[in-house]
Amino acid sequence: MSSTDVATVKKFLNNPDDLVPESLAGLEAAHSDLLRVDLENQIVVRRGAPTSGKVALVSGGGAGHEPLHGGFVGVGMLDAACPGAVFTSPVPDQMLAATKAVDGGAGVVHIVKNYTGDVLNFRLAAELAEDDGIQVESVLTNDDVAVEDSLYTAGRRGVGVTVLVEKIAGAKAAAGGTLAEVAGIARKVNAQGRSFGVALTSCATPTSGGPIFEIGSNEMEFGVGIHGEPGRRRERVKPAAEIVEQMTTAILGDLDAPSGSNVLAFVNGLGGTPLIELYLVYNDLTKQLERHGLTATRNLVGNYITSLEMAGVSITLLALDEELTMLWDAPVHTPALRWGT
């Protein structure tokens, strides 16, 4: 294949294979008050971990979704994160090293996005940790309603709700929750949250160089995942209000949130969409929520679970109650989320 066949995407790189470790070194340099990076094991660990008696939270997955997960390591959220190569699940060795580094004797919750690779590697890691006498509870996130028929797929993907699970379960652990309680609240957030994503462009992995799928200038992927994997349907781009209406309809068709409910509305950029557009989407979303009799008593707008430089947006709605609201409001201090401290 000649070089003209592949449109290269320009990136800031030294050597494509060193992107993840060099980025982690930068994360540590920028936030050494909050975390440290173990480059040998390729894990990010909260400064001061383990905390004796506190349930620890570990998450991980392919890199390329920053700030997820390393940017959420700190006070009141994750104790450790293990990034794999870009869009590739980390390996059990990393997860085991992270689990051992943060276990304070009260057990460790693994937060796992439902992708076959993540699930298999975390399963092996949990077995190894338990062999070492560490209690592990695995919580699977699978909030993506774009995956319509889970009988014929590997099941719904874990997307936006993962950020909310990490924040809320992190607060529960900081408040002294037991392993069962922290895992329980994490599962509750996953059960009460639903997401839907739309992409306007593809993205390019550092090793492939070019976009990983082709998309026309007037097309969008409706129901896209976060690894650049194409969605279920290709549609023509239309006004944002219509896109947001379709996304909201898909989410509310599957979420138990009757009129009068309070929700957390999370508008997430996939990496290449500017904030000015994300706020426009939030504006359209509030109109849709109003139409359904819902109130966004809490919100989050920004790039939190991304897909490299993909232009696109995901919407996550979480049905709130008093407990979840209180845990959401609890202090958090991480590179990417900070309030109350």
Added chain:
Amino acid sequence: MDAGTVRSWMSASAAAIREQRDYLTQLDAAIGDADHGANMDRGFTAVLEQLDAAEASQPPGKLLLTAGSTLVSTVGGASGPLWGTALRRAGRALGEEVEFDGPQLAAALEAALGGVVELGAAAEGEKTMVDSLAPAVRTLREQLAGGSELGPALAAARAASEEGMRATVPLQATKGRASYLGERSIGHQDPGATSTALIVAALEQAISRGA
């Protein structure tokens, strides 16, 4: 067949995957996330390093255990645990034996397939590596039971795995990341079945060269 056979199998696998790295990645870009070639290449490169470092006296089963553990520790994604488990199960089946024959090889590959099916919960026809591995194992077993020599039996197994690989093209994926595409996964060859056919072909190559 002995430890040298396992070493040549792994070298031939690593060479084939290195050579087809970009092709595997292209196949994965169509229905996955464009990392299969890079991941498998990283894993088999590490396997060769580990086998080079392993003592010369190690039996074939032990070498396969080392190769499997190395894949689990270096590949990531779904392929790491799946191929890692496959080679570990095959290694365990060979045990401490210094030499193995055709039926022992077939039993080891059957154990490998069993590990993949169990961990991945996939059956034939779901557009996964099982579609290439299962016919290879079945053909090898049947050919040997029918009185074939190992060479022709392995050649038939290799052809069966390649046929299984090509037969994934019209299938709709129901496991793994390609399943999210639904009907749009139809018309593309499965990257996992493709790398599996390369590894089966490498086995035939290693054994026919050694014979």
